[in-house]
Amino acid sequence: MKYAKVIVDISVDSVDRLFSYALPIEAHIGQRVLVPFGNRRVEGFILEISDEVPEGDFELKSVIKVLEDYAALDESQIELAHWLKNVYHCTMAQALRQMIPAQLRGMRVKEKKIRTISLSEDFDKSTIQSLRKSKKKEILQLLAEATIDVAVSDIVELFPNSYAPINELIKEGIVVERFVTVYRRPARIALQCVEKPVLNDEQENALQRIIQAVDEGKQKTILLHGVTGSGKTEVYMHAIEYVLSKNKGAIVLVPEISLTPQTVARFTGRFGNSVAVLHSRLSAGERFDEWRRIRLNQVSVVVGARSAVFAPINDLGIIVIDEEHEDSYSSETPPRYTASEVAQKRCAIANAPLILGSATPKLTSYYYAKTGKYELIELEKRVNFMPLPHISIVDMRKEFILGNTSIFSGLLTERLKECIDAGEQAILFVNRRGYSSFVMCRACGEVIMCPDCDVSLTYHKSENALKCHYCGIEQRIPKNCPKCGKPYLKYMGIGTQQVQEEFERLFPNTKFLRMDTDSTRGKNSHANILEAFASKQAQVLIGTQMIAKGLDFPDVTLVGIVSADSMLNIPDYRNTERAFALITQVAGRAGRAEKPGSVVIQTNNPENNVIKLAVRHDYKNFYEEAIHERLQSLYPPFSLFVRVLFIGDEQETLIQESRKFADDCYAMLCDILKSNSADCSEILFMYAMPAPIKRIKEKYRQQVLIKLARTKHTSKLIKAIYTYSDSCNSKHLYSIEINPNDML
Ligand code: ADP
Numbered sequence: 001m002k003y004a005k006v007i008v009d010i011s012v013d014s015v016d017r018l019f020s021y022a023l024p025i026e027a028h029i030g031q032r033v034l035v036p037f038g039n040r041r042v043e044g045f046i047l048e049i050s051d052e053v054p055e056g057d058f059e060l061k062s063v064i065k066v067l068e069d070y071a072a073l074d075e076s077q078i079e080l081a082h083w084l085k086n087v088y089h090c091t092m093a094q095a096l097r098q099m100i101p102a103q104l105r106g107m108r109v110k111e112k113k114i115r116t117i118s119l120s121e122d123f124d125k126s127t128i129q130s131l132r133k134s135k136k137k138e139i140l141q142l143l144a145e146a147t148i149d150v151a152v153s154d155i156v157e158l159f160p161n162s163y164a165p166i167n168e169l170i171k172e173g174i175v176v177e178r179f180v181t182v183y184r185r186p187a188r189i190a191l192q193c194v195e196k197p198v199l200n201d202e203q204e205n206a207l208q209r210i211i212q213a214v215d216e217g218k219q220k221t222i223l224l225h226g227v228t229g230s231g232k233t234e235v236y237m238h239a240i241e242y243v244l245s246k247n248k249g250a251i252v253l254v255p256e257i258s259l260t261p262q263t264v265a266r267f268t269g270r271f272g273n274s275v276a277v278l279h280s281r282l283s284a285g286e287r288f289d290e291w292r293r294i295r296l297n298q299v300s301v302v303v304g305a306r307s308a309v310f311a312p313i314n315d316l317g318i319i320v321i322d323e324e325h326e327d328s329y330s331s332e333t334p335p336r337y338t339a340s341e342v343a344q345k346r347c348a349i350a351n352a353p354l355i356l357g358s359a360t361p362k363l364t365s366y367y368y369a370k371t372g373k374y375e376l377i378e379l380e381k382r383v384n385f386m387p388l389p390h391i392s393i394v395d396m397r398k399e400f401i402l403g404n405t406s407i408f409s410g411l412l413t414e415r416l417k418e419c420i421d422a423g424e425q426a427i428l429f430v431n432r433r434g435y436s437s438f439v440m441c442r443a444c445g446e447v448i449m450c451p452d453c454d455v456s457l458t459y460h461k462s463e464n465a466l467k468c469h470y471c472g473i474e475q476r477i478p479k480n481c482p483k484c485g486k487p488y489l490k491y492m493g494i495g496t497q498q499v500q501e502e503f504e505r506l507f508p509n510t511k512f513l514r515m516d517t518d519s520t521r522g523k524n525s526h527a528n529i530l531e532a533f534a535s536k537q538a539q540v541l542i543g544t545q546m547i548a549k550g551l552d553f554p555d556v557t558l559v560g561i562v563s564a565d566s567m568l569n570i571p572d573y574r575n576t577e578r579a580f581a582l583i584t585q586v587a588g589r590a591g592r593a594e595k596p597g598s599v600v601i602q603t604n605n606p607e608n609n610v611i612k613l614a615v616r617h618d619y620k621n622f623y624e625e626a627i628h629e630r631l632q633s634l635y636p637p638f639s640l641f642v643r644v645l646f647i648g649d650e651q652e653t654l655i656q657e658s659r660k661f662a663d664d665c666y667a668m669l670c671d672i673l674k675s676n677s678a679d680c681s682e683i684l685f686m687y688a689m690p691a692p693i694k695r696i697k698e699k700y701r702q703q704v705l706i707k708l709a710r711t712k713h714t715s716k717l718i719k720a721i722y723t724y725s726d727s728c729n730s731k732h733l734y735s736i737e738i739n740p741n742d743m744l
């Protein structure tokens, strides 16, 4: 008899351990099974199998059955799951669930089988001729010509009402029926068979360095930095080709939003049917089948969004993360992982290189590349020699003083008119993160900042107060601008709705489309809007950052950034890097084909260096300045934030709990540091305070915000915070986040 150790698929701390079962049936490590648990039956994963009778004083039950006839997980994924649990502090069940399609659990998705028929081997084809004209004869003629089994549904489509004759033919033994499993494949646009270009010198050099890393067979992270159009994707594809020639597989992660048919077609065009695609718009069946094709080794390249980092590619040879600076690579639900960290671990297990690509890398990534933790490869030239669009910066303070109170400057209105009259297309870009609204003087452009944190204060309408989302400091809104003394302080934050209204007022007869989170709730609405715009059903597209990514509209000749300030005054230490990336990307939308493009950026702060550098596509100088600021204020990569969130019905309880957490946990972290002969000042701060949004859905929210210097003790301290949070057993402790994208 064999015995199995099983993780039951229940994500509760109290059952987060291996349970032993007798294994009277044939099964393998990684296979999913049904087991008795308490007085019910639950699904689980076999993680160990042995011949030894488990020790302990309990009644040994038996595995009931296997759920699939193949192992859902391989050993490297089990190793990855252990690591996930450990690093992101989730249950093993939660970690393992990342590796399989959600609907596989509870068997909510099944293999699709279709009914096919073919001629019986005993049947003599030459007799068909002599039959008199009938449905049966037509069917037999078709089958005689076919070299493979034909789906019954296809035959019925060809010859309506032929179910009865088909069934008769089967009964007579002339035709044989089979049920075959088919893979539901997501719809694809026709494969573009583009010629594979010859790489230029820069690309070839980049490729050789990646190939060298593949051959070395060691985990290594390479940052590939190059402006849009410098040919990064082409380098990835050549590198993948090399990996495939070594009989290994590849994973390519792209942001969900840029997983457009265009991107997918580039990969399927090059790698054909050995590509599987994973994104959130697949149906459950398609997702399951794409996953199964990967699991069963029928494909060797996966292109997908964040969660594809867990795709069960066999013998992994490379992972590519394109647009590595995108926020969408961090999971905001447990386990709160970051795709690049997971990818690094997977590559370490597989001894493969990880390629991070971007035109505007995260400051942290570029810092690691500069300081040797990553390898840096830069592509300086654009492949297609497309000129960068001409960019104008409009000073909105002047517009205001000269009496234009509209959110559209004179220049933007004029350019829009020219563009519309010429029958061309325009995009108006509005920043989405509008929840956080800052207060700005419309006369001089001054923004009210936190005296301690160097981020803008956020306007809270309900309390009519200004608050710092980092340290919690609170201020009343002054009557007059502290800089110029004029009474034009105004709450800023322009939304797509406002832009739409103004646009309709100025251009009542022009067709436009709006794309933001409100207008794209449905399954395909996002794709539909883009398609409508691409097929010229509208001349103007008004949208949020959704429209900034990876899209290619040849007739767009004008891009307007309605307010660059709303990007720069987000109360977040990453606002400048995000603004730089967005401006670069949005500006890259204009004039991509033969027609030259122009970009209008509106701002109250035209001297702002971030805008100036983004306009010149000068990432390197931007980096030098921004990393200096990070060091001055000890922001990441020199430190790291931990946010512990408490949620509950009674505010007072939360305040007490969070204060106790901050005090006790601080003391404990201090002890750890001291016993490592380090100083408590490595805890840069640790305060209990209300969360930026104090109440959501009638629940109060309170947080402990921790900022830790990045030293060799950091991971020990994070572990300790997790351990402490377990021990305090609070039912209000909702989440622990490390460097979250947003702190709301
Ligand atoms: P990126 O990913 O850096 O934006 P791409 O790889 O998408 O750049 O390249 C931009 C365009 O140039 C694409 O249409 C691509 O097919 C083309 N391209 C890339 N490399 C070459 C090359 N060496 N020769 C000719 N065309 C190329």
Ligand code: ZN
Binding pocket: 450, 451, 452, 453, 454, 468, 469, 470, 471, 472, 473
């Ligand atoms: Zn502050």
